[in-house]
Amino acid sequence: MHAAPFASAWTQALSLLQSRVGPETFDLSIRPICLVEERGGTVSLAAPSRFIKEWFETHYLQALADALEETVGRRLEVHVEVREVQPRADIDDDGLTGADLSPAGNANSIDDPKAGTPETPPRPPAPVRAPRGILDRYRFENFVLGASNELAASAAKAAAENPGQRFNPLFIYGGVGLGKTHLLHAVGNDLHERDPSLRITYISAEHFMNEFVTAVRQNDFDGFRARYRNDCDCLLVDDIQFIAGRDRTMDEFFHVFNALYEAGKQIVVTADCVPAQMKGMEERLTSRLNWGLVADIQAPDLETRLAILYERAARDDVELTQDVAMEIAKSVKSNVRELEGALLRVTAFADLRHRTLDAAFVREVLQIRPEPSKAVTVESIQKAVANYFSIKVSDLKGNRRMRAISRPRMVAMFLSRELTSSSFPEIGMRFGGKDHSTVINACRRIQQLREEDTDVQQALEALRARLDA
Ligand code: ADP
Ligand code: MG
Numbered sequence: 001m002h003a004a005p006f007a008s009a010w011t012q013a014l015s016l017l018q019s020r021v022g023p024e025t026f027d028l029s030i031r032p033i034c035l036v037e038e039r040g041g042t043v044s045l046a047a048p049s050r051f052i053k054e055w056f057e058t059h060y061l062q063a064l065a066d067a068l069e070e071t072v073g074r075r076l077e078v079h080v081e082v083r084e085v086q087p088r089a090d091i092d093d094d095g096l097t098g099a100d101l102s103p104a105g106n107a108n109s110i111d112d113p114k115a116g117t118p119e120t121p122p123r124p125p126a127p128v129r130a131p132r133g134i135l136d137r138y139r140f141e142n143f144v145l146g147a148s149n150e151l152a153a154s155a156a157k158a159a160a161e162n163p164g165q166r167f168n169p170l171f172i173y174g175g176v177g178l179g180k181t182h183l184l185h186a187v188g189n190d191l192h193e194r195d196p197s198l199r200i201t202y203i204s205a206e207h208f209m210n211e212f213v214t215a216v217r218q219n220d221f222d223g224f225r226a227r228y229r230n231d232c233d234c235l236l237v238d239d240i241q242f243i244a245g246r247d248r249t250m251d252e253f254f255h256v257f258n259a260l261y262e263a264g265k266q267i268v269v270t271a272d273c274v275p276a277q278m279k280g281m282e283e284r285l286t287s288r289l290n291w292g293l294v295a296d297i298q299a300p301d302l303e304t305r306l307a308i309l310y311e312r313a314a315r316d317d318v319e320l321t322q323d324v325a326m327e328i329a330k331s332v333k334s335n336v337r338e339l340e341g342a343l344l345r346v347t348a349f350a351d352l353r354h355r356t357l358d359a360a361f362v363r364e365v366l367q368i369r370p371e372p373s374k375a376v377t378v379e380s381i382q383k384a385v386a387n388y389f390s391i392k393v394s395d396l397k398g399n400r401r402m403r404a405i406s407r408p409r410m411v412a413m414f415l416s417r418e419l420t421s422s423s424f425p426e427i428g429m430r431f432g433g434k435d436h437s438t439v440i441n442a443c444r445r446i447q448q449l450r451e452e453d454t455d456v457q458q459a460l461e462a463l464r465a466r467l468d469a
Helices: 003-021 023-030 050-059 061-072 088-094 148-162 180-196 207-218 221-230 249-262 284-289 302-315 322-331 337-350 359-367 378-389 393-397 405-420 423-432 436-452 455-468
Strands: 034-039 041-046 077-082 170-174 200-204 232-239 266-271 293-296
Touching: 003 023, 003 034, 003 061, 041 050, 050 061, 050 077, 050 148, 061 077, 148 170, 148 180, 148 221, 148 266, 148 293, 148 378, 180 200, 180 232, 180 302, 200 207, 207 221, 207 249, 221 249, 232 359, 249 284, 293 337, 293 378, 293 405, 302 322, 302 337, 322 337, 322 359, 337 455, 378 393, 378 405, 378 423, 378 455, 393 405, 405 423, 405 436, 405 455, 423 436, 436 455
Parallel strands: 041 077, 170 266, 170 293, 200 232, 232 266
Antiparallel strands: 034 041
């Protein structure tokens, strides 16, 4: 088949795929993929990085092959290769990179893959600048992908590939131990490798505040201002919720944000909840944090937890059988740091006691794990929920059916089921003696609302974060 007629089949297949996966996923995971050629029933594609190639292959290759089959009427083989993105000098000229070009519109690449990449004249070597605060060990290469972190990780990668462009600012939020800090450092490392002349700073919001306070006290505000407002190409701020309610620090961060944003510098911020939910955060700040992409990280599913365990085990050179991995992954659900801790604990204990590391041993060791300092109970959930929705605990236990009360009640029942070991009848009892079927229905309803209602999603996230504390 000649390339030109195939281009239109390609375009059709892409739009089919776009309608199936939705525009957001399409932009993140499929648009960066370019068509190289179709020859003898094999379609060759190019991805701008290994990360995007692997991500695409794992999640969307099948769907693309299906869409192509529907368009051309027969099954084609699809191969993806990694092709370097264009040098940054090109980005400045037109604000676009290879990854930004719609694959369908990238007609040049069909006949001649190199046509869109003009030779750039040699430039004097740029200075190498050590990134501030970046930890070497947190990288995209050792960040395990899963549905729970897809959006955040792809957006972080895209921000590192095209800083200051599509996802600026990037705001990543999620519960404790889910990989926010890891992603921030990964952006810093990746960006530094792409362009060592960039001035990159990682800082926790707490550290930012301390530096600011010290600068003010020592009358060295100019130094502080230069460091953050002028001499910075990428600012990575961790746990921004920390500065909520600290007026002067918020004010300073607001100015830093504006200066960097206006200069087109990349800003990535993490927090434990969405901007609007940060109590005590200035409105003008939360609105700016919403300007770019807001991406969540959820607790990893079983498959991702297993993959993380295997990745860690390989890195630490520990042998891990399927049984053992499964046993650990089943027992630690909502926090990757604890998951890694559990792996460390069982391997260390097996060593110390000269025991074989098998599933039974894992159960034994993880059972004697100290309980989390603050056990979550139905009562603590009721209190937190009542507080969050500004209603009374007695309302949760009562029978009033208005939505402002019945929704929180359902949320509280749902969380009780999820976070404690109470049975449905037990939960019913603690909610003013309700029947277990009421609790079951509430849980089902919240499960459903969680998919479609962002208020419910946010409430669940914020409450989980609070109850975990
Ligand atoms: P957070 O900042 O959200 O509290 P961290 O980024 O500190 O969480 O992650 C906690 C630990 O879990 C770190 O050691 C991190 O490397 C690891 N981790 C979290 N998510 C992943 C992942 N998807 N793949 C590999 N390691 C992960
Ligand atoms: Mg963190």
